[in-house]
Amino acid sequence: MTTAPKSRGRHARTMEHFRMWRIEECVGKTAFARESDVARWCESLHDPMVAYTQPTLNQRTPPPRAIVAQEAVEEALSDELAARPGVRMHRRSELVS
Numbered sequence: 889m890t891t892a893p894k895s896r897g898r899h900a901r902t903m904e905h906f907r908m909w910r911i912e913e914c915v916g917k918t919a920f921a922r923e924s925d926v927a928r929w930c931e932s933l934h935d936p937m938v939a940y941t942q943p944t945l946n947q948r949t950p951p952p953r954a955i956v957a958q959e960a961v962e963e964a965l966s967d968e969l970a971a972r973p974g975v976r977m978h979r980r981s982e983l984v985s
Contacts, residue, residue, distance in 0.1 A: 911964040918960035 906912040928940045969977050 906961075906964075909965065909968060911961075911968050914964040914967070915956055915961055916954075918964075919954035919956050 903912055903916075906915050926941055929938045930936065931938060966977065969975050
């Protein structure tokens with residue numbers, strides 16, 4: 889859908905926005921498995937692992953932190969906007985004042 893940089897994280901603040909835009913449930917269904925929220929570092933492809941991260945737990949908000957593809961967010965927003973009367977969505981547009 890887009891050639892722009894991709895977002896990957898679904899955090900509490902983004903979910904607040906998704907909830908207001910009525911796409912929280914749709915985006916939540918597309919989240920990758922919790923285990924995918926791990927980064928591994930190696931000196932090269934052949935060297936042993938140097939470090940890795942653990943999935944973070946967030947007990948303060950209902951939706952857990954997760955990895956979500958940008959395309960899934962864009963699709964959910966497009967579907968929600970298309971269902972609203974009087975809304976026209978323009979892609980690859982710039983608002984200049």
